[in-house]
Amino acid sequence: MCEQNAAEIRRKVDRFLTRVLKPGRYLGAEWNSIHKEWESTRVHMAFAFPDVYEVGMSHLGTRILYHLVNSFPDFLCERVFAPWVDMEARLRENEVPLYALESFRPLKTFDVLGFTLQYELSFTNVLNMLDLAGIPLRSGKRKAGDPWVIAGGPCAFNPEPLAPFIDFFLLGESEEQLPQVLDLMAEQKENPRPRADFLRRVAQVQGVYVPEFYQVSYREDGRVQGIEAEPGVPRVVEKAIVKDLDQAFFPTEPIVPYLEIVHDRMMLEVMRGCSRGCRFCQAGMIYRPVRERSPQTLLGQAEKLVRSTGYEEISLTSLSSGDYSCIRPVVGDILARYGGEWVGVSLPSLRIDSFDVELAAQVQKVRKSGLTFAPEAGTQRLRNVINKGVTEEDLMAAVGAAFRAGWSGIKLYFMIGLPTETQEDLDGMVALAAKVLDLGKRSGVRNMRLTVSVSSFVPKSHTPFQWEPQERQASLAQKQQYLKERLRDRRIKFNYHDVATSFLEAVFAKGDRRLADVLEHACRAGCRFDGWTEQFRYGLWQESFRELGLDPGFYANRTLDYDDVLPWDHLESGVSKKFLMQEHWKALREANTQDCRFAECTGCGVCPGRGVRIDLKG
Structure with a gap:
């Protein structure tokens, strides 16, 4: 694509924008968006989310980093999202390069393009966005005038399939780390050094x-x-880590989109980290330790959010909001202050064993939406294997309390293909669903609605199950069919994930650098938005693996040994490999590990290794 300035791009886009789905995705200029002067700032960054606008703008990390970078006088940050397939076609047809929303400047003119990696099946979107921007895909082929391409997020803890395409990755929490990197980039612009020298300097940043x-x-x-x-x-x-969440940057004037997004509400981050220790959960390992924000900090942030956004709902976000030690007083204070202004509160994640029906009723006074509980497994034996820490009694007590309080819609979330799973575990899911229906009937619930949602286990790096294989696709499909037949009841809605999608996720979750060639081949063949059912083209992926001579099953379906060198062994989450091995061994013995917030230290290594500690405000 030829070089074009912002005015030219805007004129061209205006001609075809009415002919694409949801034009508001590509306009910018939303309430609270930030428009800085290009000439008065030293470093220009484009924050890139490799999915559609509605998904990216719902991500709290996007909001935090966008406003964080713009809070510095010397830095400018604009946004770009993956254009949907219709918009991509228009861009290519009209030879318009991918541009940033705030200024319509082409991405190629920025100093740095920063991707957030939330999901392995967004990797092709990363490459496609680089291609649309006219930026060489491979870092080794970029010239001095090209932007630095960086990436962070949970997938950065095993970024090896993307390694040849990214100049450097940021592991961990970026509130302190990213400004240091941008300062170094400002120095590099003013006093250019050879590429390798600059990268060695930036590699010294935590x-x-x-x-x-x-x-x-x-x-x-x-x-x-x-x-x-x-x-x-x-x-x-x-990894980099924020030690004091009360002192961490948090945006209180976030962008308010013009079109409805996935999570269209204010978001308050009440805590980070989780010490429950579910052995399949990567987030529960890489975001340790638990650090809470104080009620005073949260209420101050809530006040500013209400005044600056006009939203009527505040979502208290974390990996498990019900575990926040001050949840009751914070919810009560927010509703007392803003309930009269029709501002409500939502709790997006509630565990069975921390379910508080009075609290749930308090935040859903106007409308009782459905409640979701995640037993994960159908038997207590398998819940012990995964260290879920909840029992059938916990589930039935929570569901019963919800029925008595007036709820009629319940969703149960399970996984199939977990390590050591047997036929008895599948039958246990069916039995639990039947018991919930029976309890609803005995509780006098009318129009009972039960949703049973089943996903396939995907082994992830930096977890106790990183050595485990994913079960073969044919076997997982058989299990889905079995459950579908056993859950035939007009009161039950049965949902399940496509096994081929989960298989590809496992391939890249446990992959190494050799997958980069497959990734590029698949992208050039037309793969993008692989996490979207209507866009997933498994045949093209199979063809790419065949063409490059790599067996995807080698990555997804192979059991690893403790003495194997893992592709991510040079990247550390703070949780020691020794601890993960111990947890894997305990899983095979069906032994539980207690939550270190309420019991003795489990020895995961995060607190002494990173000089941090669990920080509870209650």
């Missing part, structure tokens, strides 16, 4: 991983033999 400084070798059987760091960079990259 949590920055520069892939080209780490050489990977492989055994004849395909396993990783070793990962060697070049002199002058950390042998193991340790």
